[in-house]
Amino acid sequence: MKVDFERAIEEIKRRGSKRVGIQLPDGLRRRTFEIAEEIERRTDAEVIISGNTCFGACDIDLHLLHETDLLVHFAHSPIGEMNKVLFVSVTQEFEIEDLMKEALSILGKRVSVVTTAQHFGVLEKAKKMLEESGRDVIIKKPRRSPNPGHILGCDFSAVAENSDILFIGTGDFHALGISLFTEKDVVVLDPLKNEVRVVNAEKMKRKRYLIVSKCFEAKKFGIIVSSKPYQKRLSLARTLRDKAKKKGLRAEIIYLDTILYETLLNFDADAYVNTACPRFTYDDAELHPKPVITPEEFLVVLGEKKLEEVGVDQM
Numbered sequence: 330m331k332v333d334f335e336r337a338i339e340e341i342k343r344r345g346s347k348r349v350g351i352q353l354p355d356g357l358r359r360r361t362f363e364i365a366e367e368i369e370r371r372t373d374a375e376v377i378i379s380g381n382t383c384f385g386a387c388d389i390d391l392h393l394l395h396e397t398d399l400l401v402h403f404a405h406s407p408i409g410e411m412n413k414v415l416f417v418s419v420t421q422e423f424e425i426e427d428l429m430k431e432a433l434s435i436l437g438k439r440v441s442v443v444t445t446a447q448h449f450g451v452l453e454k455a456k457k458m459l460e461e462s463g464r465d466v467i468i469k470k471p472r473r474s475p476n477p478g479h480i481l482g483c484d485f486s487a488v489a490e491n492s493d494i495l496f497i498g499t500g501d502f503h504a505l506g507i508s509l510f511t512e513k514d515v516v517v518l519d520p521l522k523n524e525v526r527v528v529n530a531e532k533m534k535r536k537r538y539l540i541v542s543k544c545f546e547a548k549k550f551g552i553i554v555s556s557k558p559y560q561k562r563l564s565l566a567r568t569l570r571d572k573a574k575k576k577g578l579r580a581e582i583i584y585l586d587t588i589l590y591e592t593l594l595n596f597d598a599d600a601y602v603n604t605a606c607p608r609f610t611y612d613d614a615e616l617h618p619k620p621v622i623t624p625e626e627f628l629v630v631l632g633e634k635k636l637e638e639v640g641v642d643q644m
């Protein structure tokens with residue numbers, strides 16, 4: 330794992346920051362003390378560590394930001410400008426040659442390559458191998474990130490049309506999202522499992538149909554809004570609430586920071602519409618105590634859309 334320390338140190342010195350907050354995702358927290366001590370040793374700054382969630386670039390610890398001159402947010406790429414926030418990359422280098430050979434055997438002539446922030450380092454290598462094998466390669470700039478080929482769980486616009494898709498990354502969340510978005514198979518090159526697999530969202534789609542169908546009996550809807558910057562869709566939530574009320578349903582907006590199943594249990598809604606991070610809607614959906622649906626799925630419940638027309642939730 331390569332942390333771009335030099336960028337953090339340089340920027341802290343350049344700004345003359347005296348109190349610096351640091352924010353790290355779970356996977357990097359084992360190195361929190363090492364990172365804090367390195368900053369304190371090489372600059373004049375005092376470091377304060379955020380203990381709050383750090384799920385993505387949208388998840389800025391605003392409280393800590395107010396207490397500090399600079400907040401250094403590790404491992405995510407920016408999805409918007411914030412004055413006192415510095416995004417520092419953490420990349421994982423790995424050999425892709427053998428896995429790429431396997432992926433090449435199933436990819437067609439035109440290939441769209443996408444990845445997450447941690448794996449930007451191998452994007453160029455993958456592109457080169459694909460081109461050497463005669464493929465046309467597309468690495469497209471998405472809407473929310475400045476980095477071509479960057480996939481977020483809330484933005485799949487880096488995937489090019491009319492192409493096969495190669496996703497370099499771990500887990501199935503992003504690949505399933507891409508498949509929902511494109512209605513195609515996704516070839517996953519997974520450096521953690523050291524394998525190439527094909528992911529398709531057909532099963533997930535059927536599960537979504539089941540969850541939405543449960544909402545037809547619901548009378549009370551909680552419309553979830555997150556206070557996190559770049560996740561907040563308050564005006565959408567207000568529109569949905571008003572539409573629901575017009576249809577005679579009960580609907581209220583629930584505004585919170587981090588969405589937890591336990592928090593939702595205390596409310597007396599029959600179902601929830603999530604306008605915050607789509608990951609909460611899709612991940613472990615079958616474990617949700619009450620159905621959680623996307624804004625578009627809610628339009629199906631309201632009779633304004635057909636289920637077959639619903640795409641993946643994006644911001």
Ligand code: SF4
Nearest residue numbers: 384385387482483606
């Ligand atoms: S909203 Fe969710 S998917 Fe989008 S950047 Fe934030 S954590 Fe990631």
